[in-house]
Amino acid sequence: MSDSPVKLSVEGLTKKFGDLEVLRSISTSINRGEFVSIVGPSGCGKTTFLRIVGGLEKANSGEVKLDGRVLTGPGSDRGFVFQQDNLLPWRTVLANTEIGPEIGGYKNSDQRKTTMRLLKLVGLEGFENYYPRQLSGGMRQRVNLARALAVDPDLLLMDEPFSALDAQTREIMQTELMRIWEEGRKTVLFVTHQIDEAVYLSDRVFVFARRPGRINEIVEIDLPRPRPLDMKRTPEFMRYVDHIWKLIEEDVRASVLEEHA
């Protein structure tokens, strides 16, 4: 492992779907242990960006490097937390959590201990033998997170993981995610369309613009950690939210008009 603080670096990333330029020449980097969120209007390519970093989609040009290695496809060095929980319905919580190690071929008794520790960490101790259909949406997202953490990834990629949850559960999950993240300080790239969620969670927020998708501004969130939920009502917090909202407001209006046209 290198001494460089840079964990993920992206250079000149461009992605087209046919004639549509989804991402234009994105270059940026994320440091080890940093929590970075991406916000932007729909159609700004934020999810596509995340999927390319995850190896689930190929870029037309440009490079993604993790610890200096060029990434060419998916792998267990990254843990992907999906928008829908995507749990395998025929597997129990335990078996779902262990799918990554199982695919990597390193499922053993040590791994079982790690899995049990992770399930405890995400608050699912005692639910190991439940099937997904027996769990609530919030619990399923906890399994989704534990599954990504089970491969002990260098980089955690999260694609609007709380968007399908109700408002209260979502807030609880945000604090839970913070608590879990404080434990290991993984490098996280988190996509959301919810500005207050991005501000609350992140060290930095990448604000994307659309047509073509690109980074409009990078906002450093200089708020102390750990962050209690009521921080969301402080003037400093509101200032960040306002600032980011102003950056994307016009884009959002344009995309809303387009969707209704």
Next chain:
Amino acid sequence: MSEAALQSSEPGRGKSFAASFLAAVRARMWGIGSVVGGLALWEFVSRFIVGSKLFLAAPSQVAVALVNLAGTGELGKHIYISGLEFLIGYVVACVLGILLGLSMAQSPAAKQALQPWVSGLYATPTVALAPLFILWFGIGILSKVVVVAVLVIFPVVINTEAGLRTTSVQLVETVRSFGANARQIFFKVSLPSALPFIFAGLKLGIGRGLIGVVVAELFGSRAGLGQLISQSAETFNMPALFAGVAILAAAGIAMTSGFGWLERRLLPWRE
């Protein structure tokens, strides 16, 4: 945890056998009543309204015929022959059907080549070809095995293929994100997600297979329940005819519910 809205059901324990038996009867009261009432009505109609065994045998007369046929060993022979025909044809059709369904799901070329035949023959009442199979494969069990297999194979192929084809793209992507290869995707996602479909195909095959056995035997055979039925019809022995039908019905019910039980054991994750 506030969101821990669980729906786990714990079966009642600690009750005596008699009490739980009574509770089970009460829970199925309308079903049991309907069957008992139907049999009573049948008995009444055949004894007091039709009044002739030549036209309609009463359930009690069918029961007597069953006991008599069983006593002479005739019934056992018929059941053995029909059961053997069904079993061989069914197993062969299931194995071949699953393999064909797999290949259709895996290879677009195989799918294109096989689809017209599968759709066409599934819709065709292939049981009408039974006399032809008897001509080709003789009056023994082989011709019946073939008829059963031909009837059973199509729902199995169709369901296997459909089950694999409808595998969730999101689930495949999830395991792919962990670096899964094609083999791992198949065994960890596609196959388990297709299992309920495959099971449904196997279940559909039971009814079709039983029809195959009987119809093929009606067209020409030396033994079997279909032969018992046709022979009884020729001699106007209605109680024996109904006895054959009753055995077939019982076999169908037993196999279908056996499958239901197996399904709950093997696929406990379903509702």
